[in-house]
Amino acid sequence: xxxxxxxxxxxxxxxxxxxxxxxxxxxxxxxxxxxxxxxxxxxxxxxxxxxxxxxxxxxxxxxxxxxxxxxxxxxxxxxxxxxxxxxxxxxx
Amino acid sequence: xxxxxxxxxxxxxxxxxxxxxxxxxxxxxxxxxxxxxxxxxxxxxxxxxxxxxxxxxxxxxxxxxxxxxxxxxxxxxxxxxxxxxxxxxxxxxxxxxxxxxxxxxxxxxxxx
Numbered sequence: 001x002x003x004x005x006x007x008x009x010x011x012x013x014x015x016x017x018x019x020x021x022x023x024x025x026x027x028x029x030x031x032x033x034x035x036x037x038x039x040x041x042x043x044x045x046x047x048x049x050x051x052x053x054x055x056x057x058x059x060x061x062x063x064x065x066x067x068x069x070x071x072x073x074x075x076x077x078x079x080x081x082x083x084x085x086x087x088x089x090x091x092x
Numbered sequence: 093x094x095x096x097x098x099x100x101x102x103x104x105x106x107x108x109x110x111x112x113x114x115x116x117x118x119x120x121x122x123x124x125x126x127x128x129x130x131x132x133x134x135x136x137x138x139x140x141x142x143x144x145x146x147x148x149x150x151x152x153x154x155x156x157x158x159x160x161x162x163x164x165x166x167x168x169x170x171x172x173x174x175x176x177x178x179x180x181x182x183x184x185x186x187x188x189x190x191x192x193x194x195x196x197x198x199x200x201x202x203x204x
Contacts, residue, residue, distance in 0.1 A: 001132040001137050001138070001139045001140070002139075002140045002141075002142070003140070003142055003144075006125070006128055006132075006141070009128050010124055010125060013124065014121070014124075021111065021113075024110070025107055025111050026125060028111055029103050029107060030141060030143075030144045031106075032102070032103050033098075033103070033144070036096075036098050038185050038186050039189065040095060040190075041095065041097065043098045043099075043102075043103075044098070044099055045103075046099075047126070047130070048126050048129070053186055075190075076187060076190045077178070077183065078145075078178040078182055080145075080176035080178075082173070082174045086130055086133070086134070087173070087174075089134050090133070090134060090171070090172040091171050
């Protein structure tokens with residue numbers, strides 16, 4: 001399923017809304033999650049999962065080809081933990 | 093800034109604010125969006141939301157684990173798990189926001 005298909009499904013279930021509105025709604029939800037993560041917040045959606053940002057401290061890495069040491073800077077990466085209910089539903 | 097936990101209510105508030113539906117209808121739509129994503133994943137479909145992320149289902153084979161307390165070996169049954177892969181747009185956005193907060197410029201070349 002891609003985003004336009006998700007929009008289509010939601011639009012079909014809400015005939016009083018224009019497809020254009022549904023697209024804005026889906027984008028508003030995804031943007032809100034992205035913006036919150038960028039601000040360093042978590043987003044917890046019970047039954048689905050929780051989005052968070054993890055910090056990877058600076059470390060000394062190596063170029064695997066040459067074996068040279070390289071400094072790897074600290075970074076922040078998005079992370080998702082599947083919620084309990086969804087985990088169970090996947091294995092029913 | 094940061095350190096807060098947002099919930100469905102905050103997402104509904106964002107829809108209310110940005111799109112102008114009523115608060116109650118915003119909440120219903122947020123729920124519907126989450127439900128449809130869950131349903132697709134449970135059906136085994138991958139869900140690709142461009143410039144956000146991809147959710148995929150993967151089958152894990154049985155493997156031998158260990159009870160960390162007793163050291164006892166226990167079989168871990170085969171299972172289906174969902175994986176999350178953030179898009180480059182989302183990764184970049186988060187990286188840039190943190191660099192900005194440190195007061196660094198992020199237009200220096202990325203040499204990873």
